[in-house]
Amino acid sequence: MKKTLTFIIFLFLSLEGLFSTNYYQGKLSKNEIALYSTISTALLSEINVIDIDPSFTKDEVNQVNEAMFKDLPQLFFVNQSYNYAWSQTSSGKKVSATLTYTFKDYPDDISTTREIVERRIMDIVDTLDTLSTDAQKIEVIYRYFALTRNYDASLVDDQSCYSVLINKRGVCASYARSFQYIMIYLDIPNIYVTGTLYGVSHAWNMIEIDNKWYHVDVTNGNTGFDDYCTYQYLLIPTSKMEQSVLIENKSLLPLAYSDDYNYYKNNDLYITSFNEDDLDSKIKEAISNKRNGITFEFKTDQLLSKSKIYLIDEQNIYDLIGKNNIIYNIEEGRKLLTIHF
Secondary structure, eight states: OOOEEOSOOOSOOSSTTGGGGOTTGGGSOHHHHHHHHHHHHHHHTTOOEEEEOTTSOHHHHHHHHHHHHHHOGGGTTEEEEEEEEEEEOTTSOEEEEEEEEEEOOOSSOHHHHHHHHHHHHHHHHHTTTTOOSHHHHHHHHHHHHHHHOEEOGGGTTOOSHHHHHHHSEEOHHHHHHHHHHHHHHTTOOEEEEEEEETTEEEEEEEEEETTEEEEEOSGGGBOSSTTOBOOTTSSBOHHHHTTTEEETTGGGSOOOOOOTTOHHHHTTOEESSOOHHHHHHHHHHHHHTTOSEEEEEESSHHHHHHHHIIIIITOHHHHHHTOSOOEEEEETTTTEEEEEO
């Protein structure tokens, strides 16, 4: 049975305080913001047929629709495409307009499915109670997705948070929207960002901590190796993010310039001078802590090259880990060397 909204509602969305996190809504005109509120409030009330002001053009509706789905991962149960119908007088003047959305199919009804998703988010949030800073919480969530979820390109048709949160696998959009949904619960300002990664469509997030913005790409925390994730996409500035991606609509986004939360610098894995004993010590420490890999970031290309020669080409890594085969990866743009034990 269809439900119809025939009036305009101006109120906060389904979560207390959510309005402040609606980044793309803030880029709309005053009238478009009103339309955004009308549509989103209806959909979050599981109303899929919505009467709107007929003066809105199709382009304006499209712009509002795009902003809404970028802002609101909790609309995961709604298909983003819609039908736009209107009636007009004999002279061609539009007198009414209606948007019709469709809801996705799930094993349970929509209301139950939404409760399942929110319970999963609350289970994740509850694990953060002992952490005092937003940066700590973000790092734990980043690692959680990297180690407990799998990238699955076959699920490209489902880019909602449901795929990753419930089915534990999905594409980049599913990862980014899952992360975004948790940030909303934590009241951490966030943005869903799109672009291309080495020429392929990609999605990730931006996060604000202490009035500074950072990029977070939880999809690429997953290395494909059990119990090991890379932190090269955790709370990084735009300059580092752009070594891998082309950012879509960059002018709409804040500039992320801070490297305050560089994981490698803050965990003594940032190499500023070549010292064989220092490299050996850090690797031995990782092994003693039962880690199955280590990543170094180097200040210069020369340091990266010298360390690679010492550890890999001269095979000193084999003596350190007690194995005669390893897998390693070099990210030349970021000056990173990852070794899997």
